[in-house]
Amino acid sequence: xxxxxxxxxxxxxxxxxxxxLPGIINKVKAWVAGRRGPPxxxxxxxxxxxxxxxxxxxxxxxxxxxxLPAVAWVALLGAAMLVPLGPAGAGLxxxxxxxxxxxxxxxxxxxxxxxxxxxxxxxxGMGAVREVSYAxxxxxxMVAAVLSLSVQTGSISLATMLAPPAGAGAILLAAGLFxxxxxxxxxxxxxxxxxxxxxxxxxxVMVLDHSGPPLAVILHGAAMKLLLFAVLLAQAVLPMxxxxxxxxxxxxxxxxxxxxxxxxVVESLLARFAFRRVPLLLTTAFLLCLFALLVAWKGGMS
Amino acid sequence: xxxxxxxxxxxxxxxxxxxxxxxxLPALIRAMSAQGVILGVMPVIMEHELDWRVALVALAxxxxxxxxxxxxxxxxxxxxxxxxxxxxxxxxxxxxxLGAAGAIAALALTQVLPLMPEHAxxxxxxxxxxxxxxxxxxLIGRTKAxxxxxxxxxxxxxxxxxxxxxxxxxxLLVEAGVLLDLxxxxxxxxxxxxxxxxxxxxxxxRKLTALRE
Numbered sequence: 001x002x003x004x005x006x007x008x009x010x011x012x013x014x015x016x017x018x019x020x021l022p023g024i025i026n027k028v029k030a031w032v033a034g035r036r037g038p039p040x041x042x043x044x045x046x047x048x049x050x051x052x053x054x055x056x057x058x059x060x061x062x063x064x065x066x067x068l069p070a071v072a073w074v075a076l077l078g079a080a081m082l083v084p085l086g087p088a089g090a091g092l093x094x095x096x097x098x099x100x101x102x103x104x105x106x107x108x109x110x111x112x113x114x115x116x117x118x119x120x121x122x123x124x125g126m127g128a129v130r131e132v133s134y135a136x137x138x139x140x141x142m143v144a145a146v147l148s149l150s151v152q153t154g155s156i157s158l159a160t161m162l163a164p165p166a167g168a169g170a171i172l173l174a175a176g177l178f179x180x181x182x183x184x185x186x187x188x189x190x191x192x193x194x195x196x197x198x199x200x201x202x203x204x205v206m207v208l209d210h211s212g213p214p215l216a217v218i219l220h221g222a223a224m225k226l227l228l229f230a231v232l233l234a235q236a237v238l239p240m241x242x243x244x245x246x247x248x249x250x251x252x253x254x255x256x257x258x259x260x261x262x263x264x265v266v267e268s269l270l271a272r273f274a275f276r277r278v279p280l281l282l283t284t285a286f287l288l289c290l291f292a293l294l295v296a297w298k299g300g301m302s
Numbered sequence: 303x304x305x306x307x308x309x310x311x312x313x314x315x316x317x318x319x320x321x322x323x324x325x326x327l328p329a330l331i332r333a334m335s336a337q338g339v340i341l342g343v344m345p346v347i348m349e350h351e352l353d354w355r356v357a358l359v360a361l362a363x364x365x366x367x368x369x370x371x372x373x374x375x376x377x378x379x380x381x382x383x384x385x386x387x388x389x390x391x392x393x394x395x396x397x398x399x400l401g402a403a404g405a406i407a408a409l410a411l412t413q414v415l416p417l418m419p420e421h422a423x424x425x426x427x428x429x430x431x432x433x434x435x436x437x438x439x440x441l442i443g444r445t446k447a448x449x450x451x452x453x454x455x456x457x458x459x460x461x462x463x464x465x466x467x468x469x470x471x472x473x474l475l476v477e478a479g480v481l482l483d484l485x486x487x488x489x490x491x492x493x494x495x496x497x498x499x500x501x502x503x504x505x506x507x508r509k510l511t512a513l514r515e
Protein backbone atom coordinates (compact mmCIF):
# COMPACT_ATOMS: atom_id res chain seq x y z
CA UNK A 1 0.00 0.00 0.00
CA UNK A 2 2.81 2.37 0.97
CA UNK A 3 4.76 1.58 -2.20
CA UNK A 4 1.76 2.23 -4.46
CA UNK A 5 1.17 5.52 -2.72
CA UNK A 6 4.88 6.34 -3.05
CA UNK A 7 4.91 5.61 -6.77
CA UNK A 8 1.76 7.65 -7.41
CA UNK A 9 3.24 10.58 -5.50
CA UNK A 10 6.49 10.27 -7.47
CA UNK A 11 4.66 10.12 -10.82
CA UNK A 12 2.62 13.17 -9.87
CA UNK A 13 5.79 15.00 -8.93
CA UNK A 14 7.54 14.30 -12.24
CA UNK A 15 4.41 14.94 -14.33
CA UNK A 16 3.38 18.15 -12.61
CA UNK A 17 6.74 19.79 -12.01
CA UNK A 18 8.25 19.13 -15.45
CA UNK A 19 6.33 21.79 -17.49
CA UNK A 20 7.48 24.40 -14.98
CA LEU A 21 11.11 24.36 -16.22
CA PRO A 22 10.57 25.74 -19.76
CA GLY A 23 8.42 28.46 -18.16
CA ILE A 24 11.25 29.41 -15.80
CA ILE A 25 13.75 29.46 -18.69
CA ASN A 26 11.48 31.77 -20.69
CA LYS A 27 10.99 34.00 -17.66
CA VAL A 28 14.77 34.28 -17.16
CA LYS A 29 15.25 35.06 -20.86
CA ALA A 30 12.55 37.73 -20.72
CA TRP A 31 14.06 39.19 -17.55
CA VAL A 32 17.54 39.42 -19.12
CA ALA A 33 16.07 41.05 -22.23
CA GLY A 34 14.01 43.49 -20.12
CA ARG A 35 10.62 42.15 -21.24
CA ARG A 36 7.77 40.89 -19.09
CA GLY A 37 7.59 37.56 -20.90
CA PRO A 38 4.95 34.82 -20.92
CA PRO A 39 3.63 33.54 -17.57
CA UNK A 40 5.64 30.79 -15.90
CA UNK A 41 2.68 28.42 -16.26
CA UNK A 42 2.37 29.00 -20.03
CA UNK A 43 3.27 25.40 -20.95
CA UNK A 44 0.44 24.08 -18.73
CA UNK A 45 -2.06 26.25 -20.63
CA UNK A 46 -0.59 25.10 -23.95
CA UNK A 47 -0.80 21.45 -22.95
CA UNK A 48 -4.43 21.84 -21.82
CA UNK A 49 -5.32 23.62 -25.07
CA UNK A 50 -3.60 20.98 -27.23
CA UNK A 51 -5.24 18.14 -25.32
CA UNK A 52 -8.73 19.38 -26.32
CA UNK A 53 -7.88 19.59 -30.02
CA UNK A 54 -8.29 16.81 -32.56
CA UNK A 55 -5.48 15.09 -34.42
CA UNK A 56 -4.76 15.97 -38.04
CA UNK A 57 -3.15 13.04 -39.80
CA UNK A 58 -1.44 12.85 -43.13
CA UNK A 59 -2.90 10.27 -45.53
CA UNK A 60 0.58 8.73 -45.72
CA UNK A 61 0.98 8.24 -41.99
CA UNK A 62 0.30 4.91 -40.31
CA UNK A 63 -1.19 4.65 -36.80
CA UNK A 64 2.41 4.64 -35.53
CA UNK A 65 2.30 8.41 -36.03
CA UNK A 66 0.03 8.67 -32.99
CA UNK A 67 1.33 5.68 -31.02
CA LEU A 68 5.06 6.47 -31.13
CA PRO A 69 4.93 9.81 -29.26
CA ALA A 70 3.08 7.96 -26.49
CA VAL A 71 5.74 5.22 -26.44
CA ALA A 72 8.47 7.87 -26.25
CA TRP A 73 6.63 9.58 -23.39
CA VAL A 74 6.30 6.33 -21.44
CA ALA A 75 10.01 5.58 -22.03
CA LEU A 76 10.98 9.01 -20.69
CA LEU A 77 8.70 8.58 -17.68
CA GLY A 78 10.29 5.16 -17.05
CA ALA A 79 13.74 6.73 -17.20
CA ALA A 80 12.56 9.42 -14.79
CA MET A 81 11.36 6.79 -12.31
CA LEU A 82 14.90 5.37 -12.18
CA VAL A 83 16.45 8.71 -11.23
CA PRO A 84 16.72 9.16 -7.47
CA LEU A 85 15.17 12.32 -6.06
CA GLY A 86 17.49 13.35 -3.27
CA PRO A 87 16.35 11.93 0.08
CA ALA A 88 13.37 10.09 -1.43
CA GLY A 89 15.58 7.74 -3.45
CA ALA A 90 14.54 6.25 -6.77
CA GLY A 91 11.16 4.73 -7.54
CA LEU A 92 12.95 1.64 -8.79
CA UNK A 93 16.57 0.87 -8.06
CA UNK A 94 18.71 -2.13 -8.92
CA UNK A 95 22.24 -2.96 -10.02
CA UNK A 96 22.89 -1.48 -13.45
CA UNK A 97 19.77 0.71 -13.59
CA UNK A 98 21.88 3.51 -15.10
CA UNK A 99 22.22 1.46 -18.30
CA UNK A 100 18.45 1.02 -18.48
CA UNK A 101 18.04 4.78 -18.07
CA UNK A 102 20.44 5.50 -20.95
CA UNK A 103 18.64 3.00 -23.19
CA UNK A 104 15.18 4.34 -22.28
CA UNK A 105 16.36 7.83 -23.27
CA UNK A 106 17.64 6.38 -26.55
CA UNK A 107 14.31 4.59 -27.09
CA UNK A 108 12.47 7.87 -26.58
CA UNK A 109 14.64 9.53 -29.21
CA UNK A 110 14.20 6.63 -31.62
CA UNK A 111 10.41 6.85 -31.33
CA UNK A 112 10.34 10.62 -31.88
CA UNK A 113 12.58 10.28 -34.95
CA UNK A 114 10.44 7.45 -36.34
CA UNK A 115 7.23 9.40 -35.78
CA UNK A 116 8.80 12.34 -37.60
CA UNK A 117 9.56 10.15 -40.63
CA UNK A 118 6.00 8.78 -40.68
CA UNK A 119 4.82 11.98 -42.34
CA UNK A 120 6.93 11.24 -45.40
CA UNK A 121 8.17 14.82 -45.50
CA UNK A 122 11.80 15.38 -46.46
CA UNK A 123 11.95 18.33 -44.08
CA UNK A 124 11.08 16.22 -41.05
CA GLY A 125 13.43 13.46 -42.18
CA MET A 126 16.20 16.06 -42.21
CA GLY A 127 15.36 17.06 -38.63
CA ALA A 128 15.41 13.41 -37.57
CA VAL A 129 18.82 12.94 -39.20
CA ARG A 130 20.21 15.94 -37.33
CA GLU A 131 18.76 14.82 -34.01
CA VAL A 132 20.19 11.33 -34.37
CA SER A 133 23.61 12.43 -35.58
CA TYR A 134 24.03 14.82 -32.64
CA ALA A 135 22.88 12.04 -30.34
CA UNK A 136 25.87 9.91 -31.35
CA UNK A 137 28.20 12.55 -29.92
CA UNK A 138 26.14 13.38 -26.82
CA UNK A 139 25.79 9.70 -25.94
CA UNK A 140 29.56 9.32 -26.01
CA UNK A 141 29.78 12.18 -23.51
CA MET A 142 26.96 10.70 -21.37
CA VAL A 143 28.67 7.30 -21.26
CA ALA A 144 31.98 8.91 -20.27
CA ALA A 145 30.20 10.87 -17.50
CA VAL A 146 28.44 7.74 -16.21
CA LEU A 147 31.74 5.83 -16.29
CA SER A 148 33.51 8.55 -14.33
CA LEU A 149 30.80 8.48 -11.66
CA SER A 150 30.82 4.70 -11.45
CA VAL A 151 34.63 4.49 -11.32
CA GLN A 152 34.59 6.98 -8.49
CA THR A 153 31.96 5.25 -6.40
CA GLY A 154 32.66 1.68 -7.53
CA SER A 155 28.99 1.10 -8.25
CA ILE A 156 26.68 0.93 -11.24
CA SER A 157 23.44 1.80 -9.50
CA LEU A 158 22.23 5.39 -9.83
CA ALA A 159 21.28 5.82 -6.16
CA THR A 160 24.81 5.11 -4.86
CA MET A 161 26.54 6.73 -7.84
CA LEU A 162 24.91 10.11 -7.29
CA ALA A 163 25.08 10.27 -3.48
CA PRO A 164 28.73 11.29 -2.85
CA PRO A 165 30.25 14.44 -4.37
CA ALA A 166 31.92 14.01 -7.71
CA GLY A 167 35.29 14.95 -6.22
CA ALA A 168 38.07 16.78 -7.99
CA GLY A 169 36.57 16.23 -11.43
CA ALA A 170 33.27 17.85 -10.39
CA ILE A 171 33.88 21.03 -12.38
CA LEU A 172 34.84 19.10 -15.51
CA LEU A 173 31.84 16.83 -15.09
CA ALA A 174 29.49 19.76 -14.47
CA ALA A 175 30.67 21.58 -17.60
CA GLY A 176 30.48 18.42 -19.73
CA LEU A 177 27.02 17.44 -18.47
CA PHE A 178 25.71 20.98 -18.92
CA UNK A 179 26.71 20.95 -22.59
CA UNK A 180 25.08 17.52 -22.92
CA UNK A 181 21.92 18.93 -21.30
CA UNK A 182 21.83 21.81 -23.80
CA UNK A 183 22.35 19.48 -26.76
CA UNK A 184 19.93 16.76 -25.63
CA UNK A 185 17.14 19.23 -24.96
CA UNK A 186 17.80 21.23 -28.14
CA UNK A 187 18.56 24.47 -26.32
CA UNK A 188 20.29 27.46 -27.82
CA UNK A 189 23.86 26.88 -28.92
CA UNK A 190 22.61 23.78 -30.74
CA UNK A 191 19.05 24.61 -31.66
CA UNK A 192 16.70 27.50 -31.13
CA UNK A 193 13.41 26.39 -29.55
CA UNK A 194 11.70 29.64 -30.64
CA UNK A 195 12.20 29.39 -34.38
CA UNK A 196 9.66 27.68 -36.56
CA UNK A 197 10.69 28.93 -39.99
CA UNK A 198 14.37 28.30 -40.33
CA UNK A 199 16.01 25.38 -42.02
CA UNK A 200 18.50 25.00 -39.21
CA UNK A 201 16.21 23.82 -36.43
CA UNK A 202 16.29 20.26 -35.15
CA UNK A 203 13.68 19.26 -32.61
CA UNK A 204 11.00 21.63 -33.83
CA VAL A 205 11.34 20.24 -37.35
CA MET A 206 10.52 16.76 -36.16
CA VAL A 207 7.34 17.78 -34.37
CA LEU A 208 6.16 20.25 -37.02
CA ASP A 209 3.39 18.02 -38.41
CA HIS A 210 2.15 16.71 -35.09
CA SER A 211 -1.01 18.18 -33.63
CA GLY A 212 -3.45 17.84 -30.77
CA PRO A 213 -2.81 15.32 -27.98
CA PRO A 214 0.30 13.71 -29.60
CA LEU A 215 1.95 17.13 -29.78
CA ALA A 216 1.02 17.77 -26.15
CA VAL A 217 2.59 14.44 -25.20
CA ILE A 218 5.77 15.31 -27.12
CA LEU A 219 6.03 18.74 -25.49
CA HIS A 220 5.45 17.28 -22.05
CA GLY A 221 8.04 14.57 -22.71
CA ALA A 222 10.58 17.21 -23.74
CA ALA A 223 9.95 19.13 -20.52
CA MET A 224 10.33 15.92 -18.52
CA LYS A 225 13.64 15.18 -20.26
CA LEU A 226 14.87 18.65 -19.33
CA LEU A 227 13.90 18.07 -15.70
CA LEU A 228 15.56 14.65 -15.75
CA PHE A 229 18.86 16.06 -17.01
CA ALA A 230 18.74 18.98 -14.56
CA VAL A 231 18.16 16.57 -11.64
CA LEU A 232 20.98 14.31 -12.86
CA LEU A 233 23.40 17.22 -13.25
CA ALA A 234 22.57 18.69 -9.83
CA GLN A 235 22.97 15.33 -8.09
CA ALA A 236 26.14 14.33 -9.93
CA VAL A 237 27.92 17.50 -8.85
CA LEU A 238 26.50 18.30 -5.40
CA PRO A 239 27.40 16.10 -2.40
CA MET A 240 23.84 14.86 -1.84
CA UNK A 241 24.79 12.15 0.67
CA UNK A 242 26.24 14.64 3.11
CA UNK A 243 23.06 16.55 4.07
CA UNK A 244 20.09 15.57 6.16
CA UNK A 245 16.79 14.67 4.42
CA UNK A 246 15.26 18.16 4.41
CA UNK A 247 18.49 20.00 3.60
CA UNK A 248 19.13 17.52 0.81
CA UNK A 249 15.70 18.13 -0.73
CA UNK A 250 16.23 21.88 -0.52
CA UNK A 251 19.68 21.55 -2.10
CA UNK A 252 18.24 19.45 -4.92
CA UNK A 253 15.51 22.00 -5.66
CA UNK A 254 18.03 24.84 -5.52
CA UNK A 255 20.38 22.92 -7.84
CA UNK A 256 17.67 22.26 -10.40
CA UNK A 257 16.58 25.90 -10.28
CA UNK A 258 20.19 27.03 -10.72
CA UNK A 259 20.65 24.75 -13.75
CA UNK A 260 17.38 26.04 -15.26
CA UNK A 261 18.35 29.66 -14.71
CA UNK A 262 21.77 28.84 -16.18
CA UNK A 263 20.12 27.54 -19.34
CA UNK A 264 18.08 30.75 -19.56
CA VAL A 265 21.17 32.94 -19.14
CA VAL A 266 23.13 30.94 -21.72
CA GLU A 267 20.23 31.32 -24.15
CA SER A 268 20.13 35.07 -23.60
CA LEU A 269 23.87 35.55 -24.09
CA LEU A 270 24.68 33.13 -26.91
CA ALA A 271 23.53 32.84 -30.48
CA ARG A 272 23.01 29.47 -32.09
CA PHE A 273 26.26 28.02 -33.42
CA ALA A 274 26.86 27.33 -37.08
CA PHE A 275 26.27 23.69 -37.89
CA ARG A 276 29.88 22.86 -38.63
CA ARG A 277 30.94 24.10 -35.19
CA VAL A 278 28.46 21.94 -33.27
CA PRO A 279 30.52 18.70 -33.45
CA LEU A 280 33.47 20.62 -32.03
CA LEU A 281 31.44 21.70 -28.98
CA LEU A 282 30.05 18.20 -28.47
CA THR A 283 33.55 16.74 -28.76
CA THR A 284 34.61 19.25 -26.09
CA ALA A 285 31.80 17.95 -23.85
CA PHE A 286 32.98 14.39 -24.47
CA LEU A 287 36.57 15.34 -23.62
CA LEU A 288 35.48 17.15 -20.43
CA CYS A 289 33.66 14.02 -19.26
CA LEU A 290 36.62 11.88 -20.35
CA PHE A 291 39.02 13.97 -18.29
CA ALA A 292 36.62 13.76 -15.32
CA LEU A 293 36.85 9.98 -15.78
CA LEU A 294 40.64 10.26 -15.82
CA VAL A 295 40.64 12.36 -12.64
CA ALA A 296 38.34 9.84 -10.92
CA TRP A 297 40.57 6.99 -12.05
CA LYS A 298 43.82 8.68 -10.97
CA GLY A 299 42.25 9.72 -7.66
CA GLY A 300 41.12 6.16 -7.04
CA MET A 301 44.62 4.78 -7.61
CA SER A 302 46.68 7.04 -5.37
CA UNK B 303 52.28 22.74 -2.65
CA UNK B 304 52.23 19.75 -4.94
CA UNK B 305 48.47 19.98 -5.43
CA UNK B 306 48.78 23.66 -6.38
CA UNK B 307 51.42 22.74 -8.93
CA UNK B 308 49.23 19.96 -10.31
CA UNK B 309 46.31 22.37 -10.61
CA UNK B 310 48.46 24.78 -12.65
CA UNK B 311 49.73 21.97 -14.89
CA UNK B 312 46.14 20.79 -15.35
CA UNK B 313 45.22 24.32 -16.43
CA UNK B 314 48.13 24.34 -18.89
CA UNK B 315 46.93 21.01 -20.31
CA UNK B 316 43.44 22.47 -20.67
CA UNK B 317 44.92 25.40 -22.58
CA UNK B 318 46.59 22.86 -24.90
CA UNK B 319 43.17 21.57 -25.86
CA UNK B 320 41.85 25.12 -26.23
CA UNK B 321 44.72 25.90 -28.60
CA UNK B 322 43.91 22.79 -30.63
CA UNK B 323 40.18 23.45 -30.79
CA UNK B 324 40.11 27.14 -31.58
CA UNK B 325 39.55 28.42 -35.10
CA UNK B 326 40.74 31.97 -34.50
CA LEU B 327 44.33 33.20 -34.57
CA PRO B 328 43.89 35.73 -31.69
CA ALA B 329 42.41 32.99 -29.49
CA LEU B 330 45.36 30.72 -30.32
CA ILE B 331 47.84 33.47 -29.41
CA ARG B 332 45.91 34.15 -26.19
CA ALA B 333 45.94 30.47 -25.18
CA MET B 334 49.66 30.27 -25.91
CA SER B 335 50.51 33.37 -23.86
CA ALA B 336 48.26 32.33 -20.95
CA GLN B 337 50.10 29.02 -20.89
CA GLY B 338 53.42 30.90 -20.82
CA VAL B 339 52.26 32.97 -17.83
CA ILE B 340 51.09 29.85 -15.96
CA LEU B 341 54.45 28.21 -16.62
CA GLY B 342 56.23 31.34 -15.41
CA VAL B 343 54.50 31.11 -12.02
CA MET B 344 55.58 27.51 -11.45
CA PRO B 345 59.24 27.98 -10.36
CA VAL B 346 58.05 30.36 -7.63
CA ILE B 347 55.66 27.72 -6.28
CA MET B 348 58.21 24.93 -6.51
CA GLU B 349 60.97 26.71 -4.58
CA HIS B 350 60.64 26.43 -0.81
CA GLU B 351 62.18 29.79 0.07
CA LEU B 352 61.81 32.64 -2.34
CA ASP B 353 65.12 33.59 -3.95
CA TRP B 354 65.24 36.96 -5.71
CA ARG B 355 66.93 35.36 -8.74
CA VAL B 356 64.13 32.81 -9.11
CA ALA B 357 61.57 35.59 -8.77
CA LEU B 358 63.39 37.63 -11.40
CA VAL B 359 63.49 34.77 -13.92
CA ALA B 360 59.83 33.98 -13.22
CA LEU B 361 58.94 37.63 -13.78
CA ALA B 362 60.99 37.71 -16.99
CA UNK B 363 59.25 34.55 -18.23
CA UNK B 364 55.81 35.98 -17.49
CA UNK B 365 56.54 39.30 -19.16
CA UNK B 366 58.32 37.69 -22.11
CA UNK B 367 55.81 34.94 -22.85
CA UNK B 368 52.72 36.76 -21.62
CA UNK B 369 53.26 40.25 -23.03
CA UNK B 370 56.18 40.70 -25.43
CA UNK B 371 55.88 37.60 -27.63
CA UNK B 372 52.06 37.85 -28.06
CA UNK B 373 52.43 41.57 -28.80
CA UNK B 374 55.03 40.82 -31.50
CA UNK B 375 52.80 38.12 -32.98
CA UNK B 376 49.74 40.38 -32.96
CA UNK B 377 51.74 43.12 -34.67
CA UNK B 378 52.83 40.67 -37.34
CA UNK B 379 49.21 39.59 -37.82
CA UNK B 380 48.10 43.18 -38.21
CA UNK B 381 51.00 44.11 -40.51
CA UNK B 382 50.14 41.43 -43.06
CA UNK B 383 46.37 41.82 -42.46
CA UNK B 384 45.66 38.13 -42.87
CA UNK B 385 42.19 36.76 -42.36
CA UNK B 386 41.82 35.42 -38.87
CA UNK B 387 40.29 32.06 -39.71
CA UNK B 388 42.90 29.29 -39.51
CA UNK B 389 42.97 26.75 -42.29
CA UNK B 390 43.81 23.40 -40.75
CA UNK B 391 45.25 20.38 -42.57
CA UNK B 392 44.19 18.28 -39.60
CA UNK B 393 40.65 19.43 -38.75
CA UNK B 394 39.70 20.85 -35.35
CA UNK B 395 37.80 17.81 -34.08
CA UNK B 396 40.51 15.29 -35.12
CA UNK B 397 43.26 17.46 -33.65
CA UNK B 398 41.28 17.86 -30.39
CA UNK B 399 40.83 14.09 -30.19
CA LEU B 400 44.51 13.56 -31.02
CA GLY B 401 45.52 16.03 -28.31
CA ALA B 402 43.29 14.32 -25.73
CA ALA B 403 44.60 10.91 -26.76
CA GLY B 404 48.14 12.29 -26.42
CA ALA B 405 47.38 13.58 -22.91
CA ILE B 406 45.95 10.21 -21.85
CA ALA B 407 48.88 8.35 -23.44
CA ALA B 408 51.30 10.67 -21.61
CA LEU B 409 49.55 9.90 -18.29
CA ALA B 410 49.69 6.16 -19.00
CA LEU B 411 53.35 6.36 -20.05
CA THR B 412 54.27 8.18 -16.84
CA GLN B 413 52.96 5.24 -14.82
CA VAL B 414 55.62 3.06 -16.47
CA LEU B 415 58.58 5.46 -16.38
CA PRO B 416 61.07 5.03 -13.53
CA LEU B 417 60.71 8.49 -11.97
CA MET B 418 62.24 9.95 -8.83
CA PRO B 419 59.90 9.32 -5.88
CA GLU B 420 59.27 13.04 -5.36
CA HIS B 421 58.06 13.38 -8.97
CA ALA B 422 55.87 10.27 -8.97
CA UNK B 423 52.68 12.04 -7.82
CA UNK B 424 53.15 15.20 -9.86
CA UNK B 425 51.74 15.91 -13.28
CA UNK B 426 55.00 17.50 -14.49
CA UNK B 427 56.08 14.70 -16.82
CA UNK B 428 52.69 13.93 -18.41
CA UNK B 429 52.00 17.67 -18.71
CA UNK B 430 55.33 18.21 -20.47
CA UNK B 431 54.80 15.28 -22.85
CA UNK B 432 51.23 16.33 -23.66
CA UNK B 433 52.30 19.94 -24.30
CA UNK B 434 55.15 18.86 -26.60
CA UNK B 435 52.72 16.63 -28.46
CA UNK B 436 50.23 19.51 -28.80
CA UNK B 437 53.01 21.67 -30.24
CA UNK B 438 53.79 18.98 -32.81
CA UNK B 439 50.15 18.69 -33.86
CA UNK B 440 49.92 22.47 -34.32
CA LEU B 441 53.18 22.52 -36.30
CA ILE B 442 52.04 19.75 -38.63
CA GLY B 443 48.34 20.45 -38.82
CA ARG B 444 48.14 24.21 -39.48
CA THR B 445 49.06 25.97 -42.69
CA LYS B 446 49.41 29.62 -41.67
CA ALA B 447 52.96 30.61 -40.72
CA UNK B 448 51.86 32.44 -37.56
CA UNK B 449 49.87 29.51 -36.21
CA UNK B 450 52.90 27.31 -36.81
CA UNK B 451 54.94 29.75 -34.75
CA UNK B 452 52.35 29.36 -31.97
CA UNK B 453 52.77 25.59 -32.24
CA UNK B 454 56.51 26.03 -31.92
CA UNK B 455 56.08 28.21 -28.82
CA UNK B 456 53.74 25.65 -27.21
CA UNK B 457 56.36 23.00 -27.97
CA UNK B 458 58.91 25.16 -26.17
CA UNK B 459 56.51 25.50 -23.23
CA UNK B 460 56.49 21.70 -22.97
CA UNK B 461 60.28 21.55 -22.95
CA UNK B 462 60.35 24.26 -20.26
CA UNK B 463 57.89 22.18 -18.21
CA UNK B 464 60.23 19.21 -18.55
CA UNK B 465 63.14 21.41 -17.49
CA UNK B 466 61.33 22.24 -14.24
CA UNK B 467 62.06 18.65 -13.14
CA UNK B 468 65.74 19.63 -13.00
CA UNK B 469 65.16 23.01 -11.39
CA UNK B 470 67.63 22.15 -8.60
CA UNK B 471 70.39 21.07 -10.99
CA UNK B 472 69.93 23.39 -13.96
CA UNK B 473 70.97 27.01 -13.51
CA LEU B 474 68.14 29.40 -14.22
CA LEU B 475 70.59 31.33 -16.41
CA VAL B 476 70.02 28.66 -19.08
CA GLU B 477 66.27 29.32 -18.89
CA ALA B 478 66.86 33.06 -19.12
CA GLY B 479 69.03 32.53 -22.22
CA VAL B 480 66.36 30.34 -23.86
CA LEU B 481 63.76 33.03 -23.16
CA LEU B 482 65.95 35.68 -24.79
CA ASP B 483 66.52 33.46 -27.84
CA LEU B 484 62.80 32.83 -28.09
CA UNK B 485 61.92 36.53 -28.00
CA UNK B 486 64.50 37.36 -30.65
CA UNK B 487 63.30 34.38 -32.70
CA UNK B 488 59.70 35.58 -32.64
CA UNK B 489 60.86 39.11 -33.47
CA UNK B 490 62.68 37.81 -36.55
CA UNK B 491 59.72 35.62 -37.52
CA UNK B 492 57.56 38.74 -37.45
CA UNK B 493 59.81 40.21 -40.16
CA UNK B 494 59.96 36.94 -42.13
CA UNK B 495 56.16 36.66 -42.11
CA UNK B 496 55.98 40.10 -43.68
CA UNK B 497 58.44 39.02 -46.39
CA UNK B 498 56.51 35.81 -47.08
CA UNK B 499 53.34 37.84 -47.45
CA UNK B 500 55.02 40.19 -49.95
CA UNK B 501 56.64 37.42 -51.99
CA UNK B 502 53.76 34.95 -52.13
CA UNK B 503 50.66 37.09 -51.37
CA UNK B 504 49.70 34.55 -48.72
CA UNK B 505 50.95 33.04 -45.49
CA UNK B 506 50.11 29.51 -46.52
CA UNK B 507 53.36 27.65 -45.97
CA ARG B 508 52.37 25.01 -48.52
CA LYS B 509 52.99 27.61 -51.23
CA LEU B 510 56.60 28.07 -50.12
CA THR B 511 57.57 24.91 -51.95
CA ALA B 512 56.68 26.48 -55.31
CA LEU B 513 59.76 28.18 -56.76
CA ARG B 514 59.34 31.56 -58.37
CA GLU B 515 61.59 33.76 -60.39
